[in-house]
Amino acid sequence: MSKTIPDKLTNFLQMMLPERNELLRKIEQECQEDYIPLVAPETGQFLQVMVEAFKPKRILEVGTGIGYSTILMATTGDGWERHITTIEIDTTRYARACQNFRDAQIADIVNPLLGNASDIIPTLTDNYDFVFMDAAKGQYPDFFSKVWPLLNSRAMLVIDNVFLNGWVIDMTWPERRKKTMVCRVRDLLETLKKHPELATSLIPLGDGLAVSVRR
Numbered sequence: 001m002s003k004t005i006p007d008k009l010t011n012f013l014q015m016m017l018p019e020r021n022e023l024l025r026k027i028e029q030e031c032q033e034d035y036i037p038l039v040a041p042e043t044g045q046f047l048q049v050m051v052e053a054f055k056p057k058r059i060l061e062v063g064t065g066i067g068y069s070t071i072l073m074a075t076t077g078d079g080w081e082r083h084i085t086t087i088e089i090d091t092t093r094y095a096r097a098c099q100n101f102r103d104a105q106i107a108d109i110v111n112p113l114l115g116n117a118s119d120i121i122p123t124l125t126d127n128y129d130f131v132f133m134d135a136a137k138g139q140y141p142d143f144f145s146k147v148w149p150l151l152n153s154r155a156m157l158v159i160d161n162v163f164l165n166g167w168v169i170d171m172t173w174p175e176r177r178k179k180t181m182v183c184r185v186r187d188l189l190e191t192l193k194k195h196p197e198l199a200t201s202l203i204p205l206g207d208g209l210a211v212s213v214r215r
């Protein structure tokens, strides 16, 4: 768990969140028990607010996990028509996500894809109004370059965990094999900052979010 954001603030932000329904609480519990990563609750709430504000019709998620954030994006707001494509590389998580989509009664609006997002994104034929990226952090620059041509004008791109436990801020890494990942995420943030067709803001929520809008 990142200590970049003080615990006192995180606890307060989480105390101020609305109640999650039974299915979401069950998935949170399962993720905790089975060591499955999912968005921080305050990040999930932010995601829902962004989705409600933008009302995207086509959403792409990179990194399904067992479907928690997909359900948040699919169920928030007043039921405008939306469709979510979500990609997961892990077979067991993919199967559990599919069951959770049935339980949440959103299977008709979610297209779950099993495989490596690096291979799958270039095969997608739709364009997207909203993209949530939450998968292998070392692959973020690759995902970004492949997602970029699919972004509609005014599309929003939300990327999770861009602080990487604070390593990206300090440019430190606990072990040598994490160096490439940290450098790649920092490079991606530089790319977003300088990109003439993107307006980007970094938000200190959870483990850090990069939020961009295509101009």
Ligand SMILES: C[S@@+](CC[C@H](N)C(=O)[O-])C[C@H]1O[C@@H](n2cnc3c(N)ncnc32)[C@H](O)[C@@H]1O
Pocket (backbone or CB within 6 Å): 037, 038, 039, 062, 063, 064, 065, 066, 067, 068, 069, 070, 087, 088, 089, 090, 093, 115, 116, 117, 118, 134, 135, 136, 139
């Ligand atoms: C942080 S979890 C996603 C959590 C999910 N967004 C949520 O909040 O419920 C990241 C997921 O990305 C998946 N993943 C990692 N690398 C991937 C890749 N190259 N392509 C697709 N999925 C990948 C992992 O298996 C993992 O389940």
